[in-house]
Amino acid sequence: MLASQRHLFEMPRQICYLNSASYSPLPLRTLEAGRAAVERKGRPWTLEAGFANAQHERTRAAAARLINAHADDVALISSVSYGVATAARLFTIPRGSRVIVLENDHSSPVLEWRLRAEEQGFAVETILEPGDGD
DSSP: OOOOOGGGBOOOTTOOOOOTTTSOOOBHHHHHHHHHHHHHHHOGGGSOTTHHHHHHHHHHHHHHHHTTOOGGGOOOOSOHHHHHHHHHTTSOOOTTOEEEEETTOOSHHHHHHHHHHHHHTOEEEEEOOOTTOO
């Protein structure tokens, strides 16, 4: 059994918060990192010219470690919609094919397919969410 992790959070002892699906409490380390980032953002003139690039490279390296890859295998992109659009343009979907999307999925990964479907002759089909949510 996992030992209590309460000491890792800024949560009063009398609180039992269970709605972590939509708004989870942040660990103290995350709060500290966020505060430090906001302080940096508040004084951008104090940052070295290569700060942003160094952060991007650090992030790519960390993501690569998670999936046992090389940092050069990881691309950072500013939003899901740009990422899906970029990936979608790497290949041609054959006419008559189907692109499957999920019901209630965020619009970003769905929009690119819907925009291209008629012109390129493929169908976008939505898989309905089962009643049991599984």
